[in-house]
Amino acid sequence: MFRQRARTEQRRLQNRLEPVCCFSSARRLRFQALDSVMAPHEHERRNLASVPDEQVREYLLSGNLSEMPQGLIKPEVRDSWQRCLDANLDPESVPDIPPIARAEIKELRERDATLNEIASIEVHNLFSQMAGSNFLVAFATRDAVILETVADPSFVAFARQTGIVAGSRWEERLRGTNALGCAALTQRHSTIRATEHFFKDDCRLTCVAGPVFDYEDRLIGLIDASSDCDSRQVHTVALIRMAALQIEAETFRRTLRNYVILQFHNRQEFVRTLEAGLVALNWDGRIVAANRRARFFLQDLPLAARRPFEEVFSKPFERFLAESAASGSGVLTDLRGSTYKVCVSSAPDPPLAIPGATLRSQKNRRQTRLTPAFICEDPVVMDAVRIVEGAIPWRLPIFIRGETGCGKELLARHVHRVSGRPG
16 A cells, blocks of 8 residues: 555656656746745755655655655755664654763863864854744754754753753764754755654754864864744755854964965955955965865865965965055965955964064064154155055065155165164
């Protein structure tokens, strides 16, 4: 009887999908364009057949996923269900998996204190955008062990009932199909709604989870937003993606804070956003690291560690630093001809010794800063003084030009005094 019902459902589904093949090319393009602006949950579910959830879960309960017609459920959910069955999990019986001890939670937090500090800030920022919506936001390790949660008061009791607490383990092999477990295993964003969960007791939840990577594309954590099935989910996927990008960008900056970090985009308005590329360089002008956005912009160009700046961009590293010293921003063109707006988002003090020059410490540089020995109240003159003073610590050549009598010699003498050079 079950097999007959499956065949009937499969024939009905085929009849439902056949007209799609008759769309004209123009009509298909129109639907593709529509996909790009649809809400995430609408995009995911548009291609699924309208079949009652209970009927879909019958295939799971019977263990006959191979007989399930295509299009009844998302492929990633179907794959996860199969992995859970292969692991001998029973969808009707949730295993009792107590949270790890508080001492272990503390150890995990301290093991990567910088990441967890950044993640904690972002979890609270994300929650502030969702507060009052009956949501819980969590950060977990790469193995799907929850380290921190913040939730609406209306959701706290429900979260405890379903086991979403600090120290709880949400690996797929233990907790069945769930967003955290799937994101940890596939290293992709995951949305698991209601009856898509493997265990019956979790079917009251809807969860969205996203992976967090370091600059070497290693999974370092997971961020999750969970709610009951009746809460509005339209923007949750986008917010999770943004939160993951924010953690990645801030971790990049903190980890590589002792290097020069360039933040860039081909559009000015996006330079200081999460869409920007990040490249860290040492004081020799050699690449230390680049994030995923940077690799996207500069694909086919050598971004491996130790490669010179000049193998990627058409301007010498020292020249770019000189041009951006005053404003902290500039323009770069890569060797493929693409131009980017750039800001120096991190420029720590240069080391005491770099090729070709020996620099004084920041403390000494502040002590030798002098008031110009000439009147310079005019804004243009003051800007010129600030620019040349900014170039002095870098030991860069300074070229002063202007009409006769405008004060070139006075500015040159000021530069010499501030530099502290003898003779």
